[in-house]
Amino acid sequence: MIQPGFTGGTLDRADRLRHDADGLAAALADPRARLLAMRPGWEPALEEDDRLGWTGLDGAPDGADLLLLGLEADGSARVVALTGAEGGSPYRSPALMAALARLRPGEAAIYAAARSLLHWHSRNGYCANCGHATAMFRAGWGRKCPNCTAEHFPRTDPVVIMIAEHDGRALLGRQPSWPPGRYSALAGFLEPGESIEEAVAREVGEETGVRVSGVRYVASQPWPFPHSQLMIACVAQAEDDAITLDVHELEDAIWVPRDAVRRVLAGGEGPFIAPPPYAIAWTLLSEWAGG
Incomplete structure (x- = not known):
């Protein structure tokens, strides 16, 4: 299976140091410790080889708290600075999207954890x-x-993202804020007291009026926009193909044959523009298109 974006991180999250003040202090005093370089808006500062940028801890702003991301294989600490300044936008800028497309999966996982932590701290300064x-x-x-x-x-908020399939076709939708022609899998937050399977059926039904069953899990992905979410990718069987669109949720929804999905993912022309490869919707479409 294609590895979902923002997964494959290699850092040891070092839970033991979270309870060990002396051990943490020693790790931060180690000259090999590095600070994640970030641009305004919590965007990654990439090196020329498209890797994450790191600096010495002396590059942290005055008064910043250092959040431990984890340890490298050699035991050296990796941290990100919490400055208290205005945080990132919930929208992905063109520069950020370009950086995400260039980042290697394991490094993207480190960035996702850092951005999610920063966002959570920025919103939880009060009890x-x-x-x-x-x-x-x-x-x-x-x-x-x-x-x-x-x-x-x-906290991490669970989100179901799914394809309903019927007669060799996948149900895809689009939101009006997306680039022209972009379609993707349907998605929605799980609600309290709800299973993954129930959330898939509810969301597909609410957004398109299509009734589904036979939900099967495919993969998951952390997603740091606008905050920490866990995307849970599934495929479900549709009982019929009649669409009743909820215009408050979607601008449009279409059924796309498997061969057309394959063609679009391979870079050819088709009835829609695919989501970016770092999004789990790409992984889900790829797995479904492969049969």
């Missing part, structure tokens, strides 16, 4: 329990309230 200002702890993998002692940890 959800009592409203008091919180402080970072566990090497950046949590925040603690000094007033009521409540502990808060980074």
Whole structure:
């Protein structure tokens, strides 16, 4: 199977150091420790060879908290700086999309973790329990309230992304904000008290009126836009092909034959423009097109 984007990270997340203040201090004092280079808006600063840029820890802004991303194979720490400055946009700029297309999968995974952590900290400076200002702890993998002692940890929101198939065709949709001609798999957040299979059926039904069953899992992917999400890719069997579009969710939805999907993914012309290869929708379409 094609490796989904933002997966394959090679860093040891080093949970043991999150509980070991002395060990963490020693890792940060090691001259081999490196700081992830970021541009404004939490965009990655790439080197000429399209790898992530890293600097010494002395390059961190004054007063910045250092969030531990993990350890390299040689034991050296990799961190990202939390500055308290305005965070990233929920929209992907052309420069960011170009960088994502160039990043190698394992390095993209490191970037996704860093961006997700930064976003979570930027939105959780105050305790959800009592409203008091919180402080970072566990090497950046949590925040603690000094007033009521409540502990808060980074969250990941699960999202189902799916293809409904019927008679050798895949159901694809498009949102009006996408580039002209772009179609992709349908997607939506899981709701409380809902299974993956139930969420797939509900979302397809709500957006297109198509009833599905026989949901099967394909793959998953972390997705750091606009915040930390887990994309859960599935394929489901449609009972029929009648579309009743929810215009509040989608601009259009179409059934695309398998050979047309193959042609588009191979770079040829077809009835739609495919999602970018770093998106799990590409992986899902590729797996489905391969039969």
